[in-house]
Amino acid sequence: MRGFHRMNAGWWHGRFRGCGYRITLPRQMIIELLNRTTAHLSAEDVYLEVHKMHSDIGLTTVYRTLELLVQMGIVLKFDFGDGRARYELAETSKGRKHHHHMVCTNCGRIIDYADFIDEEIELLSRTEKGLSKKFNFEITNHLIQFYGLCDQCQKTIKRLSRPSVSQ
């Protein structure tokens, strides 16, 4: 309920009304939260955070709203393999760039990267063209993720796999 709200209240209102949806407090709060973070929040994360200011917003509504936002193309939904869906504002909003993710298989950390994106996008569009021709498959979107060990976990793992110094 800061600059974002004042700035875009009308825009969001129109966006929702245009689809026949109503703009409600829970929806505003959730959009605002997603807008001011760069993290990849789970439904529960969103619930807990929103709950701080508005303890009357239920978890069910959070799930429903997130699903609605995904369906409207406003939010992206990801599965990083930790058993819960994670959400992030799509790149349509200003200041967001299309990016891909690296996932640490040890600690679950998720790293955004936009480097090499141009080359990736080019290859992807070339591949998409070839695939849709060969299989007559109409591609709407893609998913690219890298899995491995983050900087910190590499050190931890190495330390653990080496004979301990003390004792």
Add this chain to the structure above:
Amino acid sequence: MRGFHRMNAGWWHGRFRGCGYRITLPRQMIIELLNRTTAHLSAEDVYLEVHKMHSDIGLTTVYRTLELLVQMGIVLKFDFGDGRARYELAETSKGRKHHHHMVCTNCGRIIDYADFIDEEIELLSRTEKGLSKKFNFEITNHLIQFYGLCDQCQKTIKRLSRPSVSQ
């Protein structure tokens, strides 16, 4: 329990024993099943299929065995967004090639493709190199998937979204 068994029984036995694992009937049956299909089976799929010949093999064992095979690198585990994990023999076995997947978001159909793989792999390895340098992230594997509408579903959707002729 056909050619595959005779052909590779010894090899599999060694592979398992080398890790301290025992080779059991359920494990053999599951490997054989995965070896003779090109589908992307869920744990329940595997259970039902194996159950036809050996009704005493339990679902729990199927889950455990699949997880073990994944951990040994023999089987690949995927999430195609339908709420259940799906498994497929890794490309280590003869006759299997590394491939990526297209997922139909309407009917759930999954299409393997190995075309363009070489270019993809090259870009991936280049990207991996850049990323691991920039973020000091040690990449162990990647995931590429395309989502969209398969040939058949395109027709269905078009038919539905057009005014019906009869009536």
Add this chain to the structure above:
DNA sequence: TCACTTATTGATAATGGTTATCATTATCAA
């Protein structure tokens, strides 16, 4: 071949993220 150690199994219950229900409430066009 036999016995012994222990990895493996499978029936069952539990877990946990996500959905379905449904009575109540809030939005917004008129």
Add this chain to the structure above:
DNA sequence: TTGATAATGATAACCATTATCAATAAGTGA
């Protein structure tokens, strides 16, 4: 302000996957 109805939230249900644990079976060595 009002009325039609979209949205909410407490609750229960769902369902894929895991944890438990006593019973079984695989492999080893005699």
